[in-house]
Amino acid sequence: MKFRCERDVLAEALTSASRGVNNRPSLPVLSGLLLDLHGGKLRVTGSDLDLTISVAIPVDTEREGVTVANAKLITDIVRSLDPGAVMFSVDDDEASVTAGRSAFSVRTIAATEFPNLPEPSGSSVAVDAQAFAAAARQVVSAASRDQDRPILGGVQMETEGEGLRLVATDSYRLAVRDLPGVVILDDSQSVLVPAEALRNLVQLINDEDELRLRIGERDLTFELGEARIMTRRIEGQFPNYRTLIPKDHPNKLTVERGPFVEAVKRVKSVVRDSATPIRLVMKADGLELSVTTQDYGAGFEQLDAKYEGTELAVAFNPQFLIDGAEAAGGEEITIETVDNLKPALLVSSESPDYRYVLMPVRFP
Amino acid sequence: MRLVVARCSVDYRGRLDAHLPMALRLIMVKADGCVAIHADGGAYKPLNWMNAPNTIVEDDSVWVVSNPKGETLTITFEDVMADLHHEFGTDPGLVKDGVEAHLQELLAANPDHLGDGMVLVRREYPTDIGPVDLLCRDAEGNPVAVEVKRRGDIDGVEQLARYLERLDRDPMLRGIQGMFVAQVVKPQARTLAEARGISWQEVDYDELRGIPSDELRLF
Numbered sequence: 319m320k321f322r323c324e325r326d327v328l329a330e331a332l333t334s335a336s337r338g339v340n341n342r343p344s345l346p347v348l349s350g351l352l353l354d355l356h357g358g359k360l361r362v363t364g365s366d367l368d369l370t371i372s373v374a375i376p377v378d379t380e381r382e383g384v385t386v387a388n389a390k391l392i393t394d395i396v397r398s399l400d401p402g403a404v405m406f407s408v409d410d411d412e413a414s415v416t417a418g419r420s421a422f423s424v425r426t427i428a429a430t431e432f433p434n435l436p437e438p439s440g441s442s443v444a445v446d447a448q449a450f451a452a453a454a455r456q457v458v459s460a461a462s463r464d465q466d467r468p469i470l471g472g473v474q475m476e477t478e479g480e481g482l483r484l485v486a487t488d489s490y491r492l493a494v495r496d497l498p499g500v501v502i503l504d505d506s507q508s509v510l511v512p513a514e515a516l517r518n519l520v521q522l523i524n525d526e527d528e529l530r531l532r533i534g535e536r537d538l539t540f541e542l543g544e545a546r547i548m549t550r551r552i553e554g555q556f557p558n559y560r561t562l563i564p565k566d567h568p569n570k571l572t573v574e575r576g577p578f579v580e581a582v583k584r585v586k587s588v589v590r591d592s593a594t595p596i597r598l599v600m601k602a603d604g605l606e607l608s609v610t611t612q613d614y615g616a617g618f619e620q621l622d623a624k625y626e627g628t629e630l631a632v633a634f635n636p637q638f639l640i641d642g643a644e645a646a647g648g649e650e651i652t653i654e655t656v657d658n659l660k661p662a663l664l665v666s667s668e669s670p671d672y673r674y675v676l677m678p679v680r681f682p
Numbered sequence: 683m684r685l686v687v688a689r690c691s692v693d694y695r696g697r698l699d700a701h702l703p704m705a706l707r708l709i710m711v712k713a714d715g716c717v718a719i720h721a722d723g724g725a726y727k728p729l730n731w732m733n734a735p736n737t738i739v740e741d742d743s744v745w746v747v748s749n750p751k752g753e754t755l756t757i758t759f760e761d762v763m764a765d766l767h768h769e770f771g772t773d774p775g776l777v778k779d780g781v782e783a784h785l786q787e788l789l790a791a792n793p794d795h796l797g798d799g800m801v802l803v804r805r806e807y808p809t810d811i812g813p814v815d816l817l818c819r820d821a822e823g824n825p826v827a828v829e830v831k832r833r834g835d836i837d838g839v840e841q842l843a844r845y846l847e848r849l850d851r852d853p854m855l856r857g858i859q860g861m862f863v864a865q866v867v868k869p870q871a872r873t874l875a876e877a878r879g880i881s882w883q884e885v886d887y888d889e890l891r892g893i894p895s896d897e898l899r900l901f
Contacts, residue, residue: 465869468869487900489899489900489901490898490899490900491900492900557901562900562901659898661900675900677898677899677900678898679898680896680897680898
């Protein structure tokens, strides 16, 4: 195997595929990237068997071949090289990487040890890549990162009216985003996609127009030009979230989104754990934000806001509040509440297709 | 148990040679013959030790501890401050986890937490390789062996699989199903349980105890 490629192109391909490599792989060979050079293209693949990320780039081929190189090592080396052409060749069990006056040799693993990965299954459907990425970005933060609750670590894709709906919840908050006009599933079909796959997909999407989805019986594949993310579908019943979206709220606070997010971040700076809530006092003349911690001190800030309803003090997890407000987009957000123990609804004036339901936190 | 507080030096000869210079130390000689030399610091690890079986030859100011592997520990005493003997008797063993035992007790009292119509047959149902935590019958009367852990690891699943294999030999329990129960069942344990045809369930200790959670959740 021998090829020549620009450093930036190769580094980007290696970095993207490395996101599919688990830090604690189930097989030693899965700490590596599969480098497959055929037909003038280098396909770089990283996988933990649940998630596979594969990227193909054109290279100047001198000798075709296939090998496996340690993902972190080879990526770090290529990224550290000076800009310009990189020569990559493999002889026996050693890869040589040279660029300018730099030269590295790296032990490789026989490609035969790399597991045979399944081919994408299901028919291919095209969606607007930018719209899908924007929607995915809005919901993934609400998915649980707790590995003990795998179903909540997924984003539910389902049909809603004449479009697609993405839903994620970690039981403390719920993010719902509708994509009207995007029809990729049958009426009764729903697919639970690992949020981690969507986080990687969002990072992979730059200025592409088209994203293709293949929904197989057990897996799901996103194809973006020459890049491909294949993930195992999560099996299980997603919570019945529809009853959790409040229908009517007597109290409505409308505030400028940017200053609100900045204020929450500032006041939150005295918080050094994940348990201390931020307290919001909503009243006719505006909004007060405060945090009090026994060990570090307190933070307080006032914001201009429009408020309709009875004066209310309610506390939230500050990071969850930031996540929802940042994802909502738009100039203004509205936080609708019932009382200090019932779920609040956060919506943006400019993005009616997005809803974020957040559970308050008890405070003394 | 013999406890000696003394100024002493210690020389070990065996896989390597090691010397502890003269200083004040605690020497423990346990009933089984283990010898350990401690400094006044550290939670548990001695400066030097010899596992049983040992032979101890005591002279006026020198002890020579030797074992069948030919290793020796020579303790040279300069000044003995205390030399105490205590009879400890048989140790009752370590009670590892009060939560685990309490979980078992709570589930035995409320087997419906494990499934509608589930009834308890017996706690600590014996097998020839040890007792299974709970033997129950489901709503259809089928036998279910339940293993309860605080944290559900693959070891617990393996343990339950061994019990099931033994219990299934009993004609009265033929076709017995397994249920692995813990506060948290690890992903690997879930996978292994499912592969072995064992169901798993997570239980909330506070809920079982009737303590309402202070945490507000959507569901």
